[in-house]
Amino acid sequence: MSNYSEMWSSLGLNLEAHDQLLKVLPPTYHDVYLTQPNRPKNMEYFDFVVNEIHGLRIQELQEHKKAGGKVIGAFCVFVPEEIVRAAGGICIGLCSGIDIGTAEAEQVLPRNICPLIKSFMGFKLAKICPYFESCDLVVGETTCDGKKKAFEILNDYVPVHVMETPQMKKGRDRDLWLEEVKDFARLVEETTGNQISAATLARSINEVNGKRRALRRLADLRKCDPAPISGKDSLLIEQIAMYDDVERFTARVNQLCDELEQRVQAGEGVFPAKTPRVIVTGTPMAIPNWKVPHIIETSGAVIVAEELCTGLRYFENEVAEDATGLDNMLENVAARYMGINCAVFTPNPGRLEKLVQLVKEYNAGGVIHCTLSFCDPYAVEANRVEKMLKQEGIPLLKIETGYDQEDAGQLKTRIEAFVEMLK
Numbered sequence: 001m002s003n004y005s006e007m008w009s010s011l012g013l014n015l016e017a018h019d020q021l022l023k024v025l026p027p028t029y030h031d032v033y034l035t036q037p038n039r040p041k042n043m044e045y046f047d048f049v050v051n052e053i054h055g056l057r058i059q060e061l062q063e064h065k066k067a068g069g070k071v072i073g074a075f076c077v078f079v080p081e082e083i084v085r086a087a088g089g090i091c092i093g094l095c096s097g098i099d100i101g102t103a104e105a106e107q108v109l110p111r112n113i114c115p116l117i118k119s120f121m122g123f124k125l126a127k128i129c130p131y132f133e134s135c136d137l138v139v140g141e142t143t144c145d146g147k148k149k150a151f152e153i154l155n156d157y158v159p160v161h162v163m164e165t166p167q168m169k170k171g172r173d174r175d176l177w178l179e180e181v182k183d184f185a186r187l188v189e190e191t192t193g194n195q196i197s198a199a200t201l202a203r204s205i206n207e208v209n210g211k212r213r214a215l216r217r218l219a220d221l222r223k224c225d226p227a228p229i230s231g232k233d234s235l236l237i238e239q240i241a242m243y244d245d246v247e248r249f250t251a252r253v254n255q256l257c258d259e260l261e262q263r264v265q266a267g268e269g270v271f272p273a274k275t276p277r278v279i280v281t282g283t284p285m286a287i288p289n290w291k292v293p294h295i296i297e298t299s300g301a302v303i304v305a306e307e308l309c310t311g312l313r314y315f316e317n318e319v320a321e322d323a324t325g326l327d328n329m330l331e332n333v334a335a336r337y338m339g340i341n342c343a344v345f346t347p348n349p350g351r352l353e354k355l356v357q358l359v360k361e362y363n364a365g366g367v368i369h370c371t372l373s374f375c376d377p378y379a380v381e382a383n384r385v386e387k388m389l390k391q392e393g394i395p396l397l398k399i400e401t402g403y404d405q406e407d408a409g410q411l412k413t414r415i416e417a418f419v420e421m422l423k
């Protein structure tokens with residue numbers, strides 16, 4: 001990485017703490033990613049993006065800001081990126097996938113709270129995330145209790161707008177969500193100083209759909225046996241999708257898919273044919289949380305799909321492109337997001353049906369349900385998942401874990417036993 005110290009200090013980062021973070025990432029990345037055999041050549045771009053994670057992309061955001069543009073940060077896949085883009089802004093996912101800044105976070109949060117919440121608070125309080133420090137506005141949501149209350153505290157340090165996400169999917173919930181989407185569009189217009197028109201929204205819907213289509217193309221290629229790409233690499237791409245430039249990212253994913261198509265034709269894979277295939281489901285795995293996928297893929301199995309928000313939930317549904325007027329377009333945007341099967345909805349039958357369908361489509365032998373510790377929505381919903389998969393005769397392994405590595409050995413033993421059983 002080039003020397004970006006000047007840029008980081010101008011953002012007000014705590015350089016010492018930030019250095020600590022940068023020291024952790026490269027060795028972890030090397031061990032988890034660069035040691036994989038037979039990786040597709042086009043993964044080079046994504047390696048480059050990670051290598052420049054706090055460099056080049058941050059520089060692009062700063063250039064955008066210097067030219068009068070705004071940057072809007074989000075923590076959840078419910079925040080409509082198309083609206084931010086339609087007003088000339090850049091929407092970035094704020095990662096929260098590492099336990100850094102925990103001491104600072106615990107000064108304002110209870111200790112027993114999900115690591116994702118602790119991580120984003122820690123990143124902000126310890127001033128170690130250049131993405132966070134580039135944001136003109138941060139958007140929260142009322143998905144789970146921990147998050148919605150944490151946003152009140154976060155608002156002391158950065159302007160936070162909270163979107164009210166419904167907890168059910170009835171007609172009146174959909175009406176409420178549409179109003180929230182419209183309010184958000186107005187706020188984005190105020191923040192950026194740019195009006196959203198039918199033409200700009202139509203264009204941004206098409207661009208973000210293009211990103212979703214490229215990710216779906218990648219997902220479809222993983223249905224083949226042998227799998228042409230590892231689950232770890234696929235997860236990495238899904239994580240990068242949240243903050244990279246939309247058009248460049250889409251082009252690179254499509255380029256990778258061209259290569260994967262050739263691999264499929266040649267019968268080439270990253271693991272031998274008939275390697276046990278698993279689907280991972282549960283709480284999102286924010287970058288750089290690669291712990292469980294790494295254990296799975298070094299225990300004799302290949303991950304073929306992620307029923308996660310850093311996975312299929314992010315790209316499986318598109319915004320319909322049949323509307324002409326702005327109001328109808330906003331309705332289509334709102335409708336697309338209500339299709340997300342997050343565990344904060346009750347009931348949430350869509351997620352259970354989807355899982356069964358995925359197991360069949362991807363020819364998976366079993367499912368690994370991975371919940372972050374203290375995440376009530378997913379930990380409780382694991383019971384419904386278990387019931388449904390049992391009915392269908394699909395093997396399931398339930399895991400609860402955090403961001404630390406203390407339980408890595410124990411997890412490996414359990415995952416190896418599960419993979420053995422699948423064989």
Ligand code: SF4
Pocket residue numbers: 075076077078143144283284309340342343344
């Ligand atoms: S799991 Fe739910 S709350 Fe979390 S990012 Fe996904 S949709 Fe948002």
Ligand code: SF4
Pocket residue numbers: 114115116117143144145146147283284372374375376377378
């Ligand atoms: S992982 Fe669970 S507890 Fe944590 S923010 Fe997401 S839904 Fe909330």
